[in-house]
Structure formats: structure tokens, C-alpha cells
Amino acid sequence: MSEYQRYEFMTVDRPLTKKEQEAVDALSSHIEVSATHALVEYNWGDFKHDSIDVLHKYFDGFLYWANWGSPQLAFRFPRGILSGDLLAGYDLEDFASLTHYKDYDILNIEFGEMEAPDEWTEYDLGSLIPMREELMEGDQRALYIVWLATQEMMGSYDEEEEYEIDVPPIPPGMGELTGAQEELAALFRVSEELLMAAASHSATRKASREAADEDIAALIQLLSPERSNEYLLRLAHNEPGLSRLFLRELRELSRDKTSETSPTGERVTYATLLAESKTIAARLEREKREQAEAERLRHLKDIHDHRDTYWLQVDKSAERGVASGYDEATKLLVELRDAATQFNEMQEFQTRFRAWVGSHLRRPALIKRLQAQKFTIPEM
Numbered sequence: 001m002s003e004y005q006r007y008e009f010m011t012v013d014r015p016l017t018k019k020e021q022e023a024v025d026a027l028s029s030h031i032e033v034s035a036t037h038a039l040v041e042y043n044w045g046d047f048k049h050d051s052i053d054v055l056h057k058y059f060d061g062f063l064y065w066a067n068w069g070s071p072q073l074a075f076r077f078p079r080g081i082l083s084g085d086l087l088a089g090y091d092l093e094d095f096a097s098l099t100h101y102k103d104y105d106i107l108n109i110e111f112g113e114m115e116a117p118d119e120w121t122e123y124d125l126g127s128l129i130p131m132r133e134e135l136m137e138g139d140q141r142a143l144y145i146v147w148l149a150t151q152e153m154m155g156s157y158d159e160e161e162e163y164e165i166d167v168p169p170i171p172p173g174m175g176e177l178t179g180a181q182e183e184l185a186a187l188f189r190v191s192e193e194l195l196m197a198a199a200s201h202s203a204t205r206k207a208s209r210e211a212a213d214e215d216i217a218a219l220i221q222l223l224s225p226e227r228s229n230e231y232l233l234r235l236a237h238n239e240p241g242l243s244r245l246f247l248r249e250l251r252e253l254s255r256d257k258t259s260e261t262s263p264t265g266e267r268v269t270y271a272t273l274l275a276e277s278k279t280i281a282a283r284l285e286r287e288k289r290e291q292a293e294a295e296r297l298r299h300l301k302d303i304h305d306h307r308d309t310y311w312l313q314v315d316k317s318a319e320r321g322v323a324s325g326y327d328e329a330t331k332l333l334v335e336l337r338d339a340a341t342q343f344n345e346m347q348e349f350q351t352r353f354r355a356w357v358g359s360h361l362r363r364p365a366l367i368k369r370l371q372a373q374k375f376t377i378p379e380m
Contacts, residue, residue, distance in 0.1 A: 004067040007040040007047050008125040009059040012132060013078075013240045020058055027054065052108060056101060061132060063125040069116035071123070071187050074108040075132045078241025081248075082107070082135065090147050091166035107135070109146055111188060114153060123187050130180040136244055140171040141181050148198065149188035151270040169265035173205025174198045193277035193284065200276065201266045219250040303339040310336055311352065318360055326366040334373055354378055 015035035025033045027049055031040045040047055055062040055076055064072040082105055086098050096109045131142050234242055303310055310332055317329040340349035360366055
């Protein structure tokens with residue numbers, strides 16, 4: 001299989017100007033560019049520019065993946081809209097970074113040594129870009145998923161070593177991930193069972209009603225006149241993300257006044273989550289087998305209750321005298337035999353089968369199929 005690499009960029013806050021589109025289009029002969037999107041695909045080649053530099057200059061989101069793995073996801077944010085200690089406590093220094101520029105902050109998440117799934121899987125930035133908004137709203141679930149991904153890559157640890165590992169609190173709502181967060185888990189290959197284990201320790205996430213419940217007008221009075229004028233000036237310059245920065249400052253001032261603190265989620269080691277995920281995997285597999293068996297029994301009962309209809313279809317299929325008809329007849333006979341076994345009616349089935357097959361002994365292709373399924377064929 002030839003190599004394949006995909007570089008995808010998107011804008012959110014504003015579209016590219018015509019001049020910017022032309023500049024992006026000049027980056028590669030393989031690129032497709034619009035006012036909000038750019039896509040570069042390579043077979044036996046790669047992008048000759050620094051993707052993070054391109055993101056910083058033109059776009060709000062970037063996704064890279066190859067058919068061998070090595071996924072990378074990055075977002076550009078208005079300067080200061082994310083907390084400076086966003087990654088604190090996650091121990092992600094080898095996988096994620098938050099870089100501060102004069103105009104923007106860039107969160108870069110990169111798993112260069114992660115292998116691709118065994119089956120061909122495609123990813124697109126459009127399904128992940130809502131995560132940028134979620135992070136700006138203070139949703140920590142994406143960061144926790146990235147932390148789980150790093151632990152899965154590095155493996156579990158000995159109990160005596162676990163005290164050296166930063167274990168972040170499990171954020172609320174891990175049992176009700178957004179579509180973008182589910183796509184993130186798929187991109188970085190976090191297993192469903194591990195997510196379920198984390199969810200079992202996660203509080204329910206309540207819909208955020210801060211903006212609706214708080215009295216913005218009253219909170220504004222907490223700002224100094226100088227600070228209010230500064231916000232008005234920045235508003236006049238159409239500063240990206242200003243409304244979020246403004247609300248965050250108001251809420252922080254409000255919390256300072258009321259001494260409110262957010263509850264901290266439960267801290268659970270990866271080794272514990274891994275052990276729980278194995279238990280969950282075993283339970284899910286058992287439930288899957290039980291469901292399959294229940295479905296099989298329902299199907300056999302239907303065959304048993306309508307066996308005359310099935311026998312009629314067997315005869316019609318065989319009479320067609322073609323390979324597909326013989327295949328269908330053989331399949332139906334196998335199901336009739338299984339139903340007879342299930343309901344202890346094998347003698348009745350054998351009697352009816354011998355009577356039926358006697359009129360088809362001159363169909364060697366059909367007889368060969370029946371013999372392959374271990375049916376006893378009477379001699380001519």
C-alpha cells in the first residue's frame with residue numbers, strides 16, 4: 001500500500017481574504033483552498049512548510065494524519081482566552097503544548113509514534129473543530145481524553161511508581177461526551193472501555209447556565225472605569241474572542257467576591273482505570289455473546305413455528321437449478337436442521353429430509369453442497 005498523508009486546515013472566527021487564499025494556495029501544488037478550508041493530500045510526498053506556522057498565520061484549526069498513524073491536532077485561540085495553566089497537572093509535555101504568541105495562543109497535540117488502526121480509518125477536521133469552542137468554554141474533557149491516550153501509549157505502571165505520575169481529576173460528563181470528543185478519542189485511539197471506566201468515576205455534567213443566570217449588568221459594576229474603557233476600545237477594533245475574555249474576567253471577579261471554588265473531580269490512576277476497562281471489556285463481550293445467542297434462539301423458534309413455509313422455500317430454491325438456488329436451499333436446510341436440534345425434533349426432520357432429497361439426487365452440484373454441510377445422502 002502506498003503512503004498517504006493528509007493535512008487539513010479550517011477557519012472559524014473569520015474567512016480568509018482573497019490575498020490570504022492566494023498565499024495559502026501557493027504553499028503546495030497539491031492544495032485545495034477556499035475561504036474557510038484548505039486540504040493537502042500526498043502520496044509519496046509531504047508538506048514542505050511548518051504546519052503550525054501556517055495555522056498561526058491563517059487558520060483556527062489543523063489536523064494531520066497518515067496511513068501509518070502519527071496524528072496531530074492543533075487549534076489557534078485569541079490571545080489569553082485560555083488559562084495559562086491549561087495543561088497543568090496533565091503531564092503532557094511530550095505530547096501537547098500551549099504556545100503564546102503576541103496575537104494568538106496555539107494548542108498543539110501530537111502523537112508522532114502512534115500507529116494507525118489495523119483497518120483503514122479516515123478522520124476529518126470538521127468533526128473535531130467544535131472542540132475549540134468547548135475548550136474556550138472551559139470544558140476539560142478533551143484534555144483528559146488526551147491524557148488517557150498518553151497513558152495507553154506508555155502503558156501501565158508498577159504500583160510503587162505510580163506516586164510519581166501526575167493524575168488529573170476526572171472532569172464531569174465523561175459519560176456523555178460530545179461528538180467532537182468522541183472523534184478525538186477515536187483519533188488518538190482511546191478505547192471505549194477505558195472511557196467507560198473513567199465515566200464510572202465522573203460526576204454528571206450540568207448544562208452551563210452561568211451566562212443566563214448571572215446579572216451581567218451587575219457584574220460590569222465590578223470593573224474599574226479604566227478597565228471598562230479598555231474593553232470598549234478593544235471592541236472597537238473587533239478583537240477576536242473579546243466577549244469570552246470579558247465574561248471570564250467578570251466571572252473571576254464574581255468568584256473572588258463570593259470566594260466560590262469549583263469542586264475537584266476524583267483522581268483515579270491509569271492502572272486502576274486500565275484494570276476496570278478490562279473488566280468492562282469482558283462484560284461487554286459476554287453481553288454481546290448473550291445477545292447473539294438470544295437472537296439465534298429467536299430465529300430458530302421462527303423457523304420451527306413456520307417450518308412448512310421454510311420447506312416450501314427450500315424446494316423452490318432447489319428447483320431453480322442454478323448455483324445461487326442450491327446455495328439458498330442448503331442454507332435453509334442447515335437452519336431447519338438447527339431448529340430441529342434445538343426443539344428435539346431431529347427424527348421428524350430426517351424423515352422429511354430423506355423424502356425431499358430423494359427427488360433431487362440427480363443434481364450433483366446440490367448434493368455436493370449438502371455433503372459439505374454433513375447431510376446424510378441416501379444412495380440412488
